[in-house]
Amino acid sequence: QVQLQESGPGLVNPSETLSLTCAVSAGSINNYYWTWIRQPPGKGLEWIGCIYYSGSTIYNPSLKSRVTISVDTSQNQFSLKLSSVTAADTAVYYCARLSHPNNSGWFFDYWGQGALVTVSS
Amino acid sequence: QSVLTQPPSVSAAPGQKVTISCSGSSSNIGNNYVSWYQQLPRTAPKLLIYDNNKRPSGIPDRFSGSKSGTSATLGITGLQTGDEADYYCGTWDISLSAYVFGTGTNVTVL
Numbered sequence: 001q002v003q004l005q006e007s008g009p010g011l012v013n014p015s016e017t018l019s020l021t022c023a024v025s026a027g028s029i030n031n032y033y034w035t036w037i038r039q040p041p042g043k044g045l046e047w048i049g050c051i052y053y054s055g056s057t058i059y060n061p062s063l064k065s066r067v068t069i070s071v072d073t074s075q076n077q078f079s080l081k082l083s084s085v086t087a088a089d090t091a092v093y094y095c096a097r098l099s100h101p102n103n104s105g106w107f108f109d110y111w112g113q114g115a116l117v118t119v120s121s
Numbered sequence: 122q123s124v125l126t127q128p129p130s131v132s133a134a135p136g137q138k139v140t141i142s143c144s145g146s147s148s149n150i151g152n153n154y155v156s157w158y159q160q161l162p163r164t165a166p167k168l169l170i171y172d173n174n175k176r177p178s179g180i181p182d183r184f185s186g187s188k189s190g191t192s193a194t195l196g197i198t199g200l201q202t203g204d205e206a207d208y209y210c211g212t213w214d215i216s217l218s219a220y221v222f223g224t225g226t227n228v229t230v231l
Contacts, residue, residue, distance in 0.1 A: 035220075044123060044209065044222055044223075044224055044225045045158075045166065045209055045211075045222040045225075046222070047211075047219060047220040047221070047222065060219045060220075061217065061218055061219060062219070094165055094166070099171075104154065104171075104172055105153055105154025105155070105156065105171065105172050105173075105212065105213065106153075106154075106156070106211075106212075106213055106220055107154075107156040107168055107171035107172070107211075108156070108158070108166070108168060108211075109168050109171075109177060111165040111166060111167070112165065113164075113165055114165050
């Protein structure tokens with residue numbers, strides 16, 4: 001059973017860069033897309049973007065100017081950087097595996113437990 | 122503001138059935154597969170349904186999904202207290218070039 005675990009600072013100053021890493025265990029990062037999703041307190045889910053193990057990325061246009069997702073296959077992990085953060089970026093950030101088999105839709109079949117990141121000075 | 126609209130809440134007694142609608146458009150549900158996620162309180166979402174109506178291994182057949190036109194529906198039969206959670210639909214939106222989630226529905230077992 002694939003397991004994902006987010007890690008990173010729980011508090012970020014406004015205007016600075018939020019950085020999180022997702023470690024993948026009990027499975028290889030190869031041959032899959034990996035994604036970041038966030039959920040502000042008391043609100044719904046928002047897709048941030050995803051990365052293929054080879055490094056190609058797809059970002060949500062609403063966040064694209066501030067987002068960078070990278071992958072390190074040697075460490076079996078991938079990372080998120082979100083720049084110029086404001087209080088509106090305060091959320092639980094989830095990493096997840098994106099499955100997209102041939103002739104199939106997108107779906108997220110394995111999720112991390114989530115990491116709360118608060119943007120505040 | 123999500124492009125996929127769900128009712129804020131639904132409720133029913135134990136053992137009864139509930140349905141949750143997810144309304145979209147031709148740029149999302151109308152031309153893409155839908156998945157559904159269950160989020161129990163203070164936990165990460167969990168995949169319930171993918172490709173409109175397929176259940177991952179381990180998901181009981183009390184949960185079902187369907188799609189018609191630009192709307193999708195999640196059904197839960199034999200409602201249990203453990204089903205109390207938020208439920209989200211999701212799909213790719215061609216116009217937005219983004220994966221979008223529904224507004225979410227809270228299920229309460231009376």
